[in-house]
Amino acid sequence: MIGSxxxxxxxxxxxxxxxxxxxxxxxxxxxxxxxxxxxxxxxVFLALAFPGFGKTTxxxxxxxxxxxxxxxxxAKKAAGLGLLCGFVFxxxxxxxxxxxxxxxxxxxxxxxxxxxxxxxxxxxALYVVPFTLAVAFGVKQWAGSNLWKNLRFMxxxxxxxxxxxYLRGLLFTGFPWNPLGVTQYANTTxxxxxxxxxxxxxxxxxVWMNAAVFIxxxxxxxxxRMKRYRPHFELMLxxxxxxxxxAYGMNVLFNVPEYYDSxxxxxxxxxIEQTEKWDAAKDREILDTLEELTSAAVRxxxxxxxxxxxxxxxxxxxxxxxxxxxxERMSSHGIPLLAGSMDFDTSGAAPVWYNSxxxxxxxxxxxxxxxxxxxxxFGEYVPFPSFMRKFTPIExxxxxxxxxxxxxxxxxASFSVLICFEDTVAPLAVKAVRAGARWLVSQSNxxxxxxxxxxxxxxAHAVFRCxxxxxxxxxxCNTGVSCTIDAYGSMQRNLAVRTKGFTVGALQPRPVGxxxxxxTRSGNAFAKVALLAGATVLFxxxxxxxxxxxxxxxxxx
Numbered sequence: 001m002i003g004s005x006x007x008x009x010x011x012x013x014x015x016x017x018x019x020x021x022x023x024x025x026x027x028x029x030x031x032x033x034x035x036x037x038x039x040x041x042x043x044v045f046l047a048l049a050f051p052g053f054g055k056t057t058x059x060x061x062x063x064x065x066x067x068x069x070x071x072x073x074x075a076k077k078a079a080g081l082g083l084l085c086g087f088v089f090x091x092x093x094x095x096x097x098x099x100x101x102x103x104x105x106x107x108x109x110x111x112x113x114x115x116x117x118x119x120x121x122x123x124x125a126l127y128v129v130p131f132t133l134a135v136a137f138g139v140k141q142w143a144g145s146n147l148w149k150n151l152r153f154m155x156x157x158x159x160x161x162x163x164x165x166y167l168r169g170l171l172f173t174g175f176p177w178n179p180l181g182v183t184q185y186a187n188t189t190x191x192x193x194x195x196x197x198x199x200x201x202x203x204x205x206x207v208w209m210n211a212a213v214f215i216x217x218x219x220x221x222x223x224x225r226m227k228r229y230r231p232h233f234e235l236m237l238x239x240x241x242x243x244x245x246x247a248y249g250m251n252v253l254f255n256v257p258e259y260y261d262s263x264x265x266x267x268x269x270x271x272i273e274q275t276e277k278w279d280a281a282k283d284r285e286i287l288d289t290l291e292e293l294t295s296a297a298v299r300x301x302x303x304x305x306x307x308x309x310x311x312x313x314x315x316x317x318x319x320x321x322x323x324x325x326x327x328e329r330m331s332s333h334g335i336p337l338l339a340g341s342m343d344f345d346t347s348g349a350a351p352v353w354y355n356s357x358x359x360x361x362x363x364x365x366x367x368x369x370x371x372x373x374x375x376x377x378f379g380e381y382v383p384f385p386s387f388m389r390k391f392t393p394i395e396x397x398x399x400x401x402x403x404x405x406x407x408x409x410x411x412x413a414s415f416s417v418l419i420c421f422e423d424t425v426a427p428l429a430v431k432a433v434r435a436g437a438r439w440l441v442s443q444s445n446x447x448x449x450x451x452x453x454x455x456x457x458x459x460a461h462a463v464f465r466c467x468x469x470x471x472x473x474x475x476x477c478n479t480g481v482s483c484t485i486d487a488y489g490s491m492q493r494n495l496a497v498r499t500k501g502f503t504v505g506a507l508q509p510r511p512v513g514x515x516x517x518x519x520t521r522s523g524n525a526f527a528k529v530a531l532l533a534g535a536t537v538l539f540x541x542x543x544x545x546x547x548x549x550x551x552x553x554x555x556x557x
Contacts (some may be wrong), residue, residue: 032097038069039081049183052453082132086125098450110389126461134160137541154211156537160202163534166527185460189249194467195517197526212238259508266297267476271500274447283314297502307476310340310445315342328364352399357417371401372419394506404432429465438475438509468519472507
């Protein structure tokens with residue numbers, strides 16, 4: 001097969017050498033606006049592929065206009081076009097952040113919220129720049145009619161994008177929102193390979209496909225495919241990883257083992273507006289809603305655990321008589337209760353407050369507590385508080401938890417909790433599974449951003465935590481999406497977003513002694529390799545382009 005590829009490639013290069021490249025004289029090809037249009041188009045296509053728009057197949061060619069836009073650009077122009085594309089992408093896909101302006105009062109705080117949204121989009125856009133530099137440098141060195149050089153180019157840009165995407169989830173506490181692989185969260189066949197390389201492996205396949213489409217189309221525009229029929233080796237090899245991932249996924253899904261242990265969970269979705277959660281006059285109404293829904297759920301008689309969402313209780317349960325009394329009444333039904341509540345630690349010189357999840361036994365006793373480990377900047381703490389606090393409504397910083405708590409449940413159905421955006425942080429799920437969790441609970445309060453696409457995007461990330469670690473998850477959210485997800489990414493959704501209600505779902509805990517996935521054992525090993533490979537090829541390409549430019553100057557002299 002390799003030999004036949006080489007022979008066909010030699011014939012193709014011979015044909016290309018005999019036929020001059022076409023020249024494009026139409027004004028549209030000389031317009032300086034065309035690269036801008038290509039950059040913006042890619043940004044729009046990327047955003048449309050994510051939940052909220054749902055045009056998931058667009059992602060497999062979304063980067064192609066950007067690659068054409070920067071193929072002959074200088075490094076400075078390529079960087080600018082990458083920044084523009086990234087900004088359009090994130091300003092659209094993070095549009096739900098605009099809803100924060102309705103959560104604060106005063107023109108100053110509203111302006112700060114809007115400015116923060118724009119600054120975050122610009123910051124995330126920076127991580128597109130290495131990709132466009134790699135494309136601009138790589139086209140000059142490798143892209144053309146030589147198959148092996150084209151494959152080298154495809155590999156280089158795929159690694160650079162994936163490495164930058166991984167880096168965005170690390171720096172400055174990390175913002176791992178909307179990696180490209182997340183677009184495929186509902187395509188359960190493609191995402192099964194995440195147990196080996198996580199969501200970033202799916203992202204790499206997507207970029208590889210984009211690069212293959214770009215190389216194939218570029219050969220037409222640059223004279224390499226003017227014959228009636230030509231083998232599209234790059235396109236075929238670009239499709240190959242996706243085809244193999246589908247085949248692998250089908251094999252996995254057709255051979256799902258049957259486990260006989262199961263846990264029934266009641267997920268309470270109170271649908272409380274965020275502004276009402278801050279209104280003390282609404283506290284009684286909130287407690288009544290929790291009691292009404294919980295009482296209805298436990299009457300079904302098949303529940304092993306009742307789950308309330310993040311900060312479901314309006315006041316810290318250990319300080320509020322009304323909250324603690326409600327917990328005692330609800331746990332007296334003989335079913336453990338997992339409640340989201342603020343909690344505190346007074347062992348130090350000053351009290352430390354936490355965003356916590358507390359497990360209560362059947363008599364209202366404390367069984368276990370988990371304190372959120374990954375805090376949201378400007379939501380749960382203020383960086384550089386002496387300067388930044390005046391621009392936010394946050395008066396108090398939460399403390400940061402330091403471990404994943406494995407919470408006991410009947411038999412060996414122990415579980416761990418992820419609070420709010422922690423289900424977007426892959427290492428936290430890995431940490432919990434390594435600690436012994438057999439299933440996961442995600443408690444969230446997305447009322448900050450609803451109604452918007454945020455709830456669906458949030459759910460999409462959670463799906464990958466399940467597939468990566470082959471572990472099920474119960475998601476309980478104030479306004480949605482409340483559901484159960486199995487170890488293969490399939491979802492059971494019975495409650496509409498922004499509705500008050502409850503749902504009871506069954507999940508199968510990960511069996512004791514089952515071998516951990518490669519991803520659980522190795523974490524983001526693939527993404528780390530991609531980061532190293534991407535940085536290396538970018539450095540090499542930059543050096544090669546400098547040498548080539550220097551040689552051209554010398555030849556001109």
